[in-house]
Amino acid sequence: MSIVIEPAVLEQALAGGVLIGIAAAGLLLVNSRIAGISGILADATGRQASVWQWAFLLGLGLAGFAATRLGHAVPPALGQESLPLLAVAGLLVGFGTRLSNGCTSGHGVCGIAQLNPRSLAATAVFMLAAGITVFVTRHVLGQG
């Protein structure tokens, strides 16, 4: 194993994290809503749909569109990944996040920011499961 440290990347990661925190704080204090994206997406496409959810999702998507206008390339991984694998991964992410009632944003940021024991447990489990999955696909099966 080795550790890759790139100072510029660390700064971007921290700055991006701060932006995410500002957005989560703002949505909580101004809208009284938790910035849990799996939940917002599931509700927006279900019977509990409301306009603020679509406004939030539109903002998220528009950030991606703006990034391409500013010269951000589509991540190469997305073009190389097989579509069936993305479909399976999407199913698992959608199913798992609803079963556990949260994802990286809902449990990992908003839940941990409140020291919610459920969120701490969920975050530990999904990080561990994701780490094991990458270990098996890369170092046992020799893929991706």
Added chain:
Amino acid sequence: MRFLPILSAFAFGLIFGAGLVLSGMADPDRVKAFLDVTGAWNPSLALVMGGAIAVAAPAFYLAKRRRRAVLGCGVAAPEDKLIDTKLVLGAAIFGLGWGLAGICPGPGVVLLGFGARGAFIFVATMIVGARLAGVFAPPSVP
């Protein structure tokens, strides 16, 4: 229909998405490099969660204290504190999917804006997966 909460939700979505792009969370290669602890480990994404939590935590503390937000509706009730099979199993299934694609829900939506075909497949199946969870394991709390 009040306009201001819709505008603010849009603005916070935009800021959240900008944070995901800037931080590298919307780059599946970077996410996998973060998860690949035994390989060429790139720990930078730990700062994303750390930075976000550091900024969000005071807001949650404040919200709990005043219980009433700027625009009048009450703060969302905290979840129950029970760590049950659904929580652990769901988180494990989510982690499996996250590790396979390197994409979690937020970046999935952001990547739709990139116009990437793979992102459309991912988000569409994610919505199907969420529906299936609703069928097989309906939420116990209304």
